[in-house]
Amino acid sequence: MGFPLELCAEADENHVAEFICVICTSLVESPVASECSHIFCVGCIDQWLGRQEHRCPTCAAPIHRALQPLQQASPLAWRVLGRVRVRCPLAGCAWRGEYSEVGSHLTSSESHVGSSGGAAPGTAAGLREQAELKEEARHFKEAITLYSKSLAAEHAPLTLVGRGRVWLQLGQPQQAHADASAALALDGGCAPATSLLVRALVQLGRLDDAVRALDAVPVKDEALARIEESVDALVAADRAARDAYERGDFESARRLFSVVAEGSSCHSAQLWLARAELGMGQCDQAIRRTRDVLRDDPTNCAAFAVRGNAYLLRGEFDQAWKNLQQALRLDPDDAPTQHAAKKARKVQKAAEGAKAAAFERRFDEAVQLASLAIETADAPVRAPLRAMLYAERAAARLRLKDFKSCLEDAAQAIYGSDNECKSAALTRASALHALGRHEEALADMSALLRLYENDPQIKHAYHRANFEVRKMRRPDLYGLLRVPSVASAVEIKTAYRQRALELHPDKVPPSDLDGKKQAEARFKELGEALEILTDEFKRKLWDEGYDREAIDERVQAAQRAAREHTRDGCCGAH
CATH class of the missing domain: 3.30.40.10 (Zinc/RING finger domain, C3HC4 (zinc finger))
Known part of the structure; x- marks a missing residue:
């Protein structure tokens, strides 16, 4: 309009x-x-x-x-x-001016003033109409001023309801509740005032009071009936959410508390939703939610407590302690927060002790302290703290050569991390190598490299796994020649001649095509064995674990380096 x-x-x-x-x-x-x-x-x-x-x-x-x-x-x-x-849009006002000045004129405390200093008689309806226009245009602060000026001229229930509506739009349900109560005091049967009161109570998180306010209305119009239906749905969702939370079904609790939080912007609904998120290990969401609550209410003890628990489950002990201490300053007698603070200190002491013991190579002690921290924290499966502690214990067990337990802990850490737990994955790869399960390590590192393509540690672990797999797949050249790994070049050549007579493809009947093909492949391997094991440089690379392809690459690289060295004028070249 x-x-x-x-x-x-x-x-x-x-x-x-x-x-x-x-x-x-x-x-x-x-x-x-x-x-x-x-x-x-x-x-x-x-x-x-x-x-x-x-x-x-x-x-x-x-x-x-x-x-x-x-x-x-x-x-x-x-x-x-x-x-x-x-x-001026108000009847009886002689003001004239520019359109841009209308709002200032209407909201000015000096305009439309009667002899008593308040709003002039007869202006209440006009001011309320202008307030409604400002409300419709979403100019809420101006609407509040105009509604207040109208109330100064006439304390009317509908004007109070209008101002209350705007207070709700501004996120001030307490003010809306006061206006609704004042309107009902003037007219107990004012349905819009009852509707406003119920909506304010819902936003304040007082669902039971909202139900009682609706029950007090014997006959409800269509609007109140719709509100009653929505309030009943919120009450049912809130009860079901709390039951699910008590059962430990945090996923259902989070879903139901989300419904409640959408219907009611009160801090308690947001904090219950944050608690359910913590039960699922979703610390970042809980931290953001408590930040918003504390921005509105810096003295909210429960918000500090939930925030402290969120930081604890994220493994940020100093921030956890800081927030839990603030919660206890606001309410020193709150037993759950006291318990959370003691738990945070105990977990921090055990976790830091495990890290220090591992650094000093006291790995048995590191395992014991990490186990104590895991048990004390009792963190959700997807909490970063749990992943961190399992990764710490896996690293200690790797050093103790307890590879089976190491793999179990690494799996717990990797599963519990939203992003791949890099340290645990590297520890798992080392344990797999120690058990000779190189192909599993290569599969893990290939997947991890796609996530951390520029990470030097991951690249190194991938190359190591690839090297071990290629080494594992090599033929046993010493076994093929039936000589020990310390055999001399003369012994290797002698063994080659003997084995060549035994494995020559001509000994296979021409009719045995498959046997002929296998014998040719075997004879070719025998030739490669002679070539590699009688060349000092190639044999050194083979003994270090390189396969034929890698040896050829390094030989070619050495030859290129030698040619460039000569081309640069070294070694007497002219």
């Missing part, structure tokens, strides 16, 4: 025509501009688009993006609109 055109008598008719909203046929209020440069009241166009009419009301052009405030879309048009000469 825009500004009445009849109040623009002093403006040029053609001038004003450019700023008429075609939806309400009035001078635009809080104007916004479409992509096609047409101007509308923000409240009018919001209602229009809310009816799925995504086309311009003036030219029917499609509207693809959000409309811009006129002040941003066309600053010049905004200034021209502001210069339109208008009269």
